[in-house]
Amino acid sequence: MGHVETLPVEHSPRRFWWTKRIAVGAVLFLLLLVGLVVGATRASKNRLDTLVDSYRAAGEPVYVEDFSKPVKMPDDENAATYYTKAEREYYPPAGIASKSQINNLIRKCLDSDTNALAPEIQLFIDSNGLALELLRQGGECEKVEWGYTYTSPLINAVFPNFATSRNLAKLAAIGAAHSHKSSRDGEALSRIISIQQLGDHRFVDAPFLIGHMVAISIANLTCAMVEFVAHDLMLQAEFEDGSDQGATRQQVQVLIDALLDDSKLRMSRTHGLAGERALVLDSVDQIRRGRGVAWYPAPPPPISWLMQPVFTEHARQIAGLMTEAISAANLETLPEMKRQYPDMEAFLARGANRVLPARILMPSLERAILLDFRLRAQRRMAAIALAIRLFEIDHGARPRVLDELVPDYLDSVPRDPFAEGSEAIRYLPAADRPVLYSVGENGIDEGGAYELRSDGSVNLDKADLVFFLNGDRPQGR
Numbered sequence: 001m002g003h004v005e006t007l008p009v010e011h012s013p014r015r016f017w018w019t020k021r022i023a024v025g026a027v028l029f030l031l032l033l034v035g036l037v038v039g040a041t042r043a044s045k046n047r048l049d050t051l052v053d054s055y056r057a058a059g060e061p062v063y064v065e066d067f068s069k070p071v072k073m074p075d076d077e078n079a080a081t082y083y084t085k086a087e088r089e090y091y092p093p094a095g096i097a098s099k100s101q102i103n104n105l106i107r108k109c110l111d112s113d114t115n116a117l118a119p120e121i122q123l124f125i126d127s128n129g130l131a132l133e134l135l136r137q138g139g140e141c142e143k144v145e146w147g148y149t150y151t152s153p154l155i156n157a158v159f160p161n162f163a164t165s166r167n168l169a170k171l172a173a174i175g176a177a178h179s180h181k182s183s184r185d186g187e188a189l190s191r192i193i194s195i196q197q198l199g200d201h202r203f204v205d206a207p208f209l210i211g212h213m214v215a216i217s218i219a220n221l222t223c224a225m226v227e228f229v230a231h232d233l234m235l236q237a238e239f240e241d242g243s244d245q246g247a248t249r250q251q252v253q254v255l256i257d258a259l260l261d262d263s264k265l266r267m268s269r270t271h272g273l274a275g276e277r278a279l280v281l282d283s284v285d286q287i288r289r290g291r292g293v294a295w296y297p298a299p300p301p302p303i304s305w306l307m308q309p310v311f312t313e314h315a316r317q318i319a320g321l322m323t324e325a326i327s328a329a330n331l332e333t334l335p336e337m338k339r340q341y342p343d344m345e346a347f348l349a350r351g352a353n354r355v356l357p358a359r360i361l362m363p364s365l366e367r368a369i370l371l372d373f374r375l376r377a378q379r380r381m382a383a384i385a386l387a388i389r390l391f392e393i394d395h396g397a398r399p400r401v402l403d404e405l406v407p408d409y410l411d412s413v414p415r416d417p418f419a420e421g422s423e424a425i426r427y428l429p430a431a432d433r434p435v436l437y438s439v440g441e442n443g444i445d446e447g448g449a450y451e452l453r454s455d456g457s458v459n460l461d462k463a464d465l466v467f468f469l470n471g472d473r474p475q476g477r
Contacts, residue, residue, distance in 0.1 A: 044312040051319055060326075061274050062319075064282055067150045067207075073143060079201045080146050082138030087164040089131040090171065093124040099163070102170050107475040109177035110228050121178045128171055135168055136190065139197030144204050154282040155293050155361075159207055162214040169195045169218045173225050180229045186236065188229055189247040189255065196222040196258050203268035208279065209368050212272030216375050219265070223375075223467075226255070226382040230389045231471045252386050259383035260414065262376060269329055269372055273365065277322040280361045284315040287357055296360050314356050321347060322362075329369045335420045335443060337369065370441060373417050374465065377438040380414035381425055381467035384436055388469065398434070398469075402427045418443060418465065426464075434469040441465075452476075 052062045061067050075081040096102055109121070125132070138144075150157060172191045179188035199222060202215035236246040283293045288311035292298040299307060321342045328340040344365075348358055384402065387409035392398050399405055402413045402424065413424040416438045426437045428448045437448045440463060451462040457476030458466065 044309045044316065048312055048316040048319070051316055055319075055323060060270065060323075061278065062281070063278055064150050064152045064154055067148070067275065067278065071145055073145055077141060077143060079138040079141035079144035079197075082134045082141065083165065083168070083198065083201070086131045086134035086138065086168055089128070089134060090164065090167055091127050091131075092167070093120065099166075102167070106170060106173055106177075109174055109181075110224070110471075110473075110475055118178065118182070121174060124171075125175045125178060131168065131171060132175060132191070132194075135172060135194045135198065138201065139194045141201075144201040146205055148205060148207050150207075152282055153286050153291075153293050154279045157207075159210060162210070165198065165202060165214060166217060169198055169221050172198075173221050176225050177228060180233075183234065184245045185229065185234045185247045186245060186251070189233070189251045192222060192225045192229070193251065193255055193258075195225065196255060200258065200264045203264040206268045206272050206275075208275035209272045209363065209365075211275075212268045213368060213371070215268055216371055219375055220378060222259075223378040223382040226259075226385060227467055227473060228471045230382075230385040231469055233386075233389050235393060249390070252390060256383045256386050256410075259379045259386075262379075265372070265375065265379075266330060270326060272368075273322070273326045273329060276363050276365070277319060277326070280318050280322065280358065280363075281315050283361050284311055284318065284357050287311060288315070293361075296357055310356070314353070314358065317347070318358050318362065322365075325365050325369075329365070329372065332415070332417065333420065334370075334373050334418045334441065337373070341366075341369075374460065376417045377425070377465055378467065380417075381436040381438070384410070384414060384425060384427075385467060385469060398429050400429065419445075429469070433472055436467040436469060438465040 055062050056066070092102070093105065096105060148159075172195045176188045176191035176195075179185070179191065195218060199215055199219035202211070202218055206212040206215050233252070234246040235252075236248055283296070286293045287296060287298050288308055290298045290301055321344055324340065324342040325344070328337045328342070331337045331340060344362065347353060348362065384405070387405045388398055390409055391405055406412055416423050416425050418438045418440055420443060423439075426439075426445070426448065428435050428437070431448060435448050439445045441461065446464050448466055449463040450466045451459045452474060453459045453476065455476040456474055458474055
């Protein structure tokens with residue numbers, strides 16, 4: 001039997017043995033990484049969804065789709081129909097087109113009791129008769145639907161030109177000042193009420209902070225006009241010739257009640273801040289999905305996928321912080337708000353947050369909230385000033401203390417939103433310039449003190465927040 005030679009089994013080179021193990025290890029690592037990323041993303045998404053559901057349960061809009069829910073109503077019942085037509089019919093005063101020029105015209109109208117600009121003002125008013133009538137008709141509507149639509153990405157949303165609404169308010173303010181100087185206080189108060197109604201309608205579904213700030217500027221103009229006319233406002237019964245040129249007591253009471261009703265202001269505040277929250281959440285979601293927004297480009301696909309749980313958790317933290325800010329803004333006083341307001345700067349400065357989207361996308365809300373509190377104080381003081389005028393007409397002199405206005409003219413003396421606790425608005429009837437005042441942003445009662453800017457106007461950021469009862473506010477240059 002012949003010898004059979006057995007050939008040696010040829011083994012793979014050692015380098016291929018290690019290559020197989022490295023490949024298997026890499027596959028296992030990738031599977032583990034995918035599992036970790038998917039699991040972490042799902043867990044963070046569930047936490048975010050739970051948070052969002054709690055906001056929606058409280059009636060707060062959160063995402064784009066929560067804001068785009070228009071309710072169609074008949075055009076003749078929708079205040080926006082009349083305001084839109086009024087904006088188209090508005091003609092600026094001759095030779096005056098810019099915002100600063102119109103503001104200067106208002107200051108001139110409020111600067112003295114003289115009516116030196118009467119011919120020019122009357123021409124301006126006459127040319128805008130239809131706009132003023134449409135403004136009045138819009139104010140008489142109980143409801144408004146602005147027809148805003150929102151699409152993602154929200155950061156690219158295009159909003160209407162709010163300057164047109166401000167122009168209507170300024171037209172009515174100039175008209176009110178002219179009517180008051182011409183002893184037509186019924187007409188003057190009607191125009192002031194139109195400004196107030198426009199502001200309140202602008203508070204409805206105000207898109208983000210920009211819409212809320214526009215509504216605040218219009219509402220502030222209402223207060224400025226009340227400050228100008230209240231001290232010598234004439235009622236119809238006061239005209240010896242039986243003229244109906246004066247305001248009616250009902251008009252005054254309607255305006256007092258409207259100024260003391262903060263419900264639309266609160267709704268606008270909540271909606272506007274929720275809009276900013278939605279903008280940030282939508283932007284982070286765009287980045288999380290690998291789409292950049294504005295000046296924050298998305299990371300390349302592998303990194304953007306790996307960062308999904310980080311971005312999702314980041315969105316949840318931002319939502320929580322901004323919701324705390326909304327809750328704080330809705331408190332009754334500024335000191336309470338400051339105690340509850342979240343420390344956003346500390347959040348933004350912490351670790352990875354310094355390079356994540358919030359650093360760029362998170363808006364600064366403190367100034368907007370301060371202006372909101374300031375409007376609350378101004379509206380309350382304007383209402384008190386009107387009540388003081390009614391008291392003065394009935395009794396021949398202003399009240400010695402504000403408590404004398406209760407209950408015949410006011411249900412109670414309005415609280416100072418800048419003061420700690422439940423302090424009331426202050427009153428200095430015997431000062432050289434009689435005033436109502438709030439303690440202002442610093443919370444310190446400085447006895448009704450105020451400071452002037454370099455142009456001679458009152459600096460609202462300093463000292464107390466003052467309402468001039470004789471209509472003699474320094475207007476500046």
